[in-house]
Amino acid sequence: MKVSSSVLASCCLLIQVFGAMLFIRGFFPLPVRSQSRKSTSAETPPEPATAGLLSNWTKLPSPLFKKVVVLLIDALRQDFVYGPKGKKHMPYLTQLVEKGTTHSFIAKAAAPTVTMPRIKALMTGSIPGFIDVVMNLNSHELLDDNVIWQGKQAGKRIVFYGDDTWIKLFPKHFAEYDGTTSFFVSDYTEVDNNVTRHLDDILKRNDWDMLILHYLGLDHIGHLTGPHSHLVGPKLLEMDTVLKKISVALMSQEEDISVPSLIVLCGDHGMSETGSHGGSSEEEVQTPLVLISSAFEEKGGISKLPEIIQQTDIAPTLAISLGLPIPQNSLGILVPQTVEHKSMREQLRFLHLNGHQLCMLLRQNLEAYEKDAGVEQFKKAEKSHGNWIKLYLEGNASETLTNLGKKVLKQYLEALKNLSSSLGKQIAEYDIYSMSIGAVISLEILFLLLLSIPNALSSRAEFDIPLSSPLFSLLFYMMCLVLSAIHVIVCTSSEKVCFFCSISWVLALGIMMFISALSCIVLSTLSKMLAKSQYPNKKQDSIFSGWSELDLLLLIGTLGHVISMGASSFIEEEHQTWYFLTNTLCLALAQEMCRKYFLVKKSNFLDSAEGEDSKNESLYMDKIYDTHKKELKEQTLPLLSQFAKQHEKWIALSSPWAILIICRLLRTLNQTGIQWIHRPDFGHWLTSSEHKPELSFLVAVCLVMIFILIQGRCSFVSKVALAFGLLGIYCYRAAIGHVLYPWQNNSNGLSKGITEARFVYIFVLGILFTGTKDLLKSQVIYTDPQTKSLGLWEVYSGFILLAALLYRPHNLVVLVFCLLMQTTLSMFIWNLLKHDAAQITIMHYWFGQAFFFFQGNSNTISTVDISAGFVGMENYVELPAIFLTMFITYSGPLLWAIHLLWYLSSETHRVSTTVAHGCYCYAAIRSIPVTVYILVVTAFRYHLFIWSVFSPKLLYEAIHLLISAGVCVMFTAVDKNQISKSEN
Amino acid sequence: MDETELRKMSTGHIFGAFAVVLSVCVPVLSVDGFSFLGTHLSWLCICSLCVILVNILLLLLLKPNASSKKTSLSNKLSKLTKSCIYFVISCFLFHGIIVLYGAPLVESVAETFLFAVLLSSFTTSRCLCLLGPNFSAWVRVFSKDGALSVWDHSLQITTVCSVVGAWLGAFPIPLDWDRPWQVWPISCSLGATLGYVAGLLIAPLWIYCNRKRLTYKSR
Numbered sequence A: 001m002k003v004s005s006s007v008l009a010s011c012c013l014l015i016q017v018f019g020a021m022l023f024i025r026g027f028f029p030l031p032v033r034s035q036s037r038k039s040t041s042a043e044t045p046p047e048p049a050t051a052g053l054l055s056n057w058t059k060l061p062s063p064l065f066k067k068v069v070v071l072l073i074d075a076l077r078q079d080f081v082y083g084p085k086g087k088k089h090m091p092y093l094t095q096l097v098e099k100g101t102t103h104s105f106i107a108k109a110a111a112p113t114v115t116m117p118r119i120k121a122l123m124t125g126s127i128p129g130f131i132d133v134v135m136n137l138n139s140h141e142l143l144d145d146n147v148i149w150q151g152k153q154a155g156k157r158i159v160f161y162g163d164d165t166w167i168k169l170f171p172k173h174f175a176e177y178d179g180t181t182s183f184f185v186s187d188y189t190e191v192d193n194n195v196t197r198h199l200d201d202i203l204k205r206n207d208w209d210m211l212i213l214h215y216l217g218l219d220h221i222g223h224l225t226g227p228h229s230h231l232v233g234p235k236l237l238e239m240d241t242v243l244k245k246i247s248v249a250l251m252s253q254e255e256d257i258s259v260p261s262l263i264v265l266c267g268d269h270g271m272s273e274t275g276s277h278g279g280s281s282e283e284e285v286q287t288p289l290v291l292i293s294s295a296f297e298e299k300g301g302i303s304k305l306p307e308i309i310q311q312t313d314i315a316p317t318l319a320i321s322l323g324l325p326i327p328q329n330s331l332g333i334l335v336p337q338t339v340e341h342k343s344m345r346e347q348l349r350f351l352h353l354n355g356h357q358l359c360m361l362l363r364q365n366l367e368a369y370e371k372d373a374g375v376e377q378f379k380k381a382e383k384s385h386g387n388w389i390k391l392y393l394e395g396n397a398s399e400t401l402t403n404l405g406k407k408v409l410k411q412y413l414e415a416l417k418n419l420s421s422s423l424g425k426q427i428a429e430y431d432i433y434s435m436s437i438g439a440v441i442s443l444e445i446l447f448l449l450l451l452s453i454p455n456a457l458s459s460r461a462e463f464d465i466p467l468s469s470p471l472f473s474l475l476f477y478m479m480c481l482v483l484s485a486i487h488v489i490v491c492t493s494s495e496k497v498c499f500f501c502s503i504s505w506v507l508a509l510g511i512m513m514f515i516s517a518l519s520c521i522v523l524s525t526l527s528k529m530l531a532k533s534q535y536p537n538k539k540q541d542s543i544f545s546g547w548s549e550l551d552l553l554l555l556i557g558t559l560g561h562v563i564s565m566g567a568s569s570f571i572e573e574e575h576q577t578w579y580f581l582t583n584t585l586c587l588a589l590a591q592e593m594c595r596k597y598f599l600v601k602k603s604n605f606l607d608s609a610e611g612e613d614s615k616n617e618s619l620y621m622d623k624i625y626d627t628h629k630k631e632l633k634e635q636t637l638p639l640l641s642q643f644a645k646q647h648e649k650w651i652a653l654s655s656p657w658a659i660l661i662i663c664r665l666l667r668t669l670n671q672t673g674i675q676w677i678h679r680p681d682f683g684h685w686l687t688s689s690e691h692k693p694e695l696s697f698l699v700a701v702c703l704v705m706i707f708i709l710i711q712g713r714c715s716f717v718s719k720v721a722l723a724f725g726l727l728g729i730y731c732y733r734a735a736i737g738h739v740l741y742p743w744q745n746n747s748n749g750l751s752k753g754i755t756e757a758r759f760v761y762i763f764v765l766g767i768l769f770t771g772t773k774d775l776l777k778s779q780v781i782y783t784d785p786q787t788k789s790l791g792l793w794e795v796y797s798g799f800i801l802l803a804a805l806l807y808r809p810h811n812l813v814v815l816v817f818c819l820l821m822q823t824t825l826s827m828f829i830w831n832l833l834k835h836d837a838a839q840i841t842i843m844h845y846w847f848g849q850a851f852f853f854f855q856g857n858s859n860t861i862s863t864v865d866i867s868a869g870f871v872g873m874e875n876y877v878e879l880p881a882i883f884l885t886m887f888i889t890y891s892g893p894l895l896w897a898i899h900l901l902w903y904l905s906s907e908t909h910r911v912s913t914t915v916a917h918g919c920y921c922y923a924a925i926r927s928i929p930v931t932v933y934i935l936v937v938t939a940f941r942y943h944l945f946i947w948s949v950f951s952p953k954l955l956y957e958a959i960h961l962l963i964s965a966g967v968c969v970m971f972t973a974v975d976k977n978q979i980s981k982s983e984n
Numbered sequence B: 001m002d003e004t005e006l007r008k009m010s011t012g013h014i015f016g017a018f019a020v021v022l023s024v025c026v027p028v029l030s031v032d033g034f035s036f037l038g039t040h041l042s043w044l045c046i047c048s049l050c051v052i053l054v055n056i057l058l059l060l061l062l063k064p065n066a067s068s069k070k071t072s073l074s075n076k077l078s079k080l081t082k083s084c085i086y087f088v089i090s091c092f093l094f095h096g097i098i099v100l101y102g103a104p105l106v107e108s109v110a111e112t113f114l115f116a117v118l119l120s121s122f123t124t125s126r127c128l129c130l131l132g133p134n135f136s137a138w139v140r141v142f143s144k145d146g147a148l149s150v151w152d153h154s155l156q157i158t159t160v161c162s163v164v165g166a167w168l169g170a171f172p173i174p175l176d177w178d179r180p181w182q183v184w185p186i187s188c189s190l191g192a193t194l195g196y197v198a199g200l201l202i203a204p205l206w207i208y209c210n211r212k213r214l215t216y217k218s219r
């Protein structure tokens, strides 16, 4: 079956998208959670009892503590409390820990060690999966069952002071609150004073049940100067005084109330040696947890090492302390020391509640729930608990009762541990089977794409898929059989959740057959190639001699980038790789340009040895000149092109340098990555409020420039639409207060700019519509390259207009420079240097990647500009928001790809297979990094940075692949016509 | 002719490589407080000076571009000044390119500039010594199949090697290892130096291996 290369390419990419999706589905298991959203106290299980004797205790136990104060110190590392630093700078706490009424632990936080997921873990007791972080990018409110919500339901008054992340997570949950923003990292005194100033007042009062204080100063100090800074000591001392103040105040109140109060001192995450956090190193993960209450027994002077528990254990402990139901999705185990001072019956009751909750959660997430060791243990413990209760109710108060109680307690604790760990396993385990199926599919696609390069890039641009022979071969049936057998064996033997096993067996069989067919095709193509390559052995050594330096650079660059994805720092700093490669590319272009012009000129003076060569070359040059001149004549020339024609040589020589300078300027606009993101950049300077006039001027200039650069190739109607659209963008910016009108001095009366934005959307849609109409006209009614080129350009300008609307205001510069570079490259470089479609495609791809980072993107989720999803919307609407955010994030690569399509299909002197070649190259160059990355991630799935560095990048790659598949389909649609034309 | 030229060139190259090695060793042994990582600025100065001196010395001793016609003193002088100007221009050009590659514009100007000087002493100074201040000859040598003699080939190889070395030297910079040699521009200048030395050693070997093909071409 003969297939055009563009069709092959888009099919391959679509299949690869499927493979990547399957891989991702296996890689990011869905988080453990229960179906019903929130639990209520009505569902509280009664005390277990044996037959005939019903316990009278069916309600929730009453609160253990009257008041609970959570003192959360951001980035409090374990050794800031238990280490020498803590001993020196936190004297009150040290004294308490050593011989006071406290229990101290090391609570281990899960990655990513960032504040928001950690707050969620503290309050819900669940570990938010990576997918959660992505899914909840837009909705800030915490919808899961959590302690705060439970508290509010139970009518507790909760007071909060500190980081305003809490207020976003729990809107309307607090009786009283005051949020401090962590936006200004350089401020580490004001943020904390804003919290402390409420203390005196609130501690005097008695009308609250829970007080949460979140201090940010320490975290800011860490980010500024690291954990060994001289600022840490005084900050710890300050925290120590705060603790002392709270503790003393509570203690003085306790004298007249019988129920004691509890202080929980904890950190949300630690701090690495460089002062940052987010990863999963020991320093970042280990946080101290100190429980202080007069109810606890006073210790003697013995200080043993604090026990290690999980951060998720805090949620059930808090819930029990306040007499609330344990949050449904909590994986935590009640810290048994908290209830030690209570009677045995109460202790058992608490543990039973905790175990029941864990069992319910496990039942909803594990099919073979009955067989789980933890569940069995729990059932056993429940039974003996019932027996104990029976004895207890019968009034038996002997020593056997106490001993039996202790035994039950131990059983419960063991069961809880097992339950929690098997729940944790549900989260941590990868679904290797789905992952490998996905990886195999994309690997096969990559092989197919690589093996068909010689055919697909030939002048026919066709690839002969050897369908019939492999499909009916023995190998195919064998592979089908083997794979199905594997499928059955894997699915019946594994106990874990497996996505691929859960889909219907018809689909699974289809996929298996598809995989074996693909591998047969790959194998037969390979054997064909090997058979062919045996004849012309002479050609072997001339493979590389036909390559120019540029080809070599493109190959090395692509390979180098692929190899660099094996190192986490290179992923974090991927922008550096692309900037470096595009710079080198520009230098190579400059060198090529130099050689072309100077060698031709000097041909007369060179000796005869080179005469022939250069004569050929000058002939060739003349030809190019001619075609180019003809082209220039064909167009009705504006003034600019006239000038360009006259000084072509010098413009051409200087254009690579101009592009280099543009790249350098763009680099300073948005700092990105991890290591150097804190450096001051031009973008921040522009967006700060005191530089509004400058920004306004810049935005105006940029919009005018965009108009000038695009309008030349548009039809009159779209020209007008474009002008109105750009005007509308300025109005929109002014309405939301990013820029000022010249006659306006200060921005007041801000709105959301919805009318203005919708005004622009109308023009965007209008331009896109005219473009598509022209395209369709050229495709269906008559084959006219002129109309097609016009249509493509209009689609392109529609996207530019949309990008201009959605970009952050200072990023309009990026858009303008992008257009400038594309104009320069297409006018002076590619035509003059006669690059072929493959080279141009790879160059486009490189520049597209560089622009992805020029926009300020990076490989972490945090740089995604979500605000783009709200432009022109009253409130959050899911589908358009996702589309707009995706578009704006990938606008760099997308705009370059569309430009590539326009350029390749509008070059009239090029052969008709150009678009097919471009499409094929585009697919191949996307497929290589994706496949390699999938393999890298599989290999590194237990890497320290898998969640913080590798996973976000995987998502980025997958979405980029999806977009590229769309682009490839577009290529194919445009290309189809050309083939039919060539046939005519 | 080829054989003697090759021999001349090999000795020259070995001298050049030796000079680079000496420029590292001698200051470390004789001057205290000198270390490769701590005082890299002075090392950059010393190394580039050494390389330039050796290149000039080789020019005087070996006379690689044996032009038959005699040149007058004034002609020589103008050539010399032209060479100096070219060298300075190349330093600034390299500086510009390095800045375009992302080196800070304002901070650590001295480092960047000295690195540019080092690079130009590895590349431009050799070009000046072997080809003279003749731009078209340079373009010829550095285009594909443009080399006409052993010297041209060696020039190609050493220049490409040192530039590629510097290029590769930039790779470790983004890694988060926090090593002292990752500081700008140490890894790059280290890469350039290693590339240069490697180029000096490779060039004679490569020419010797490909001598049949090369003589055919230059005829």
Ligand SMILES: [Zn+2]
Pocket: A074, A075, A114, A115, A116, A219, A268, A269
């Ligand atoms: Zn934090």
Ligand SMILES: [Zn+2]
Pocket: A075, A219, A220, A223, A277
């Ligand atoms: Zn932080």
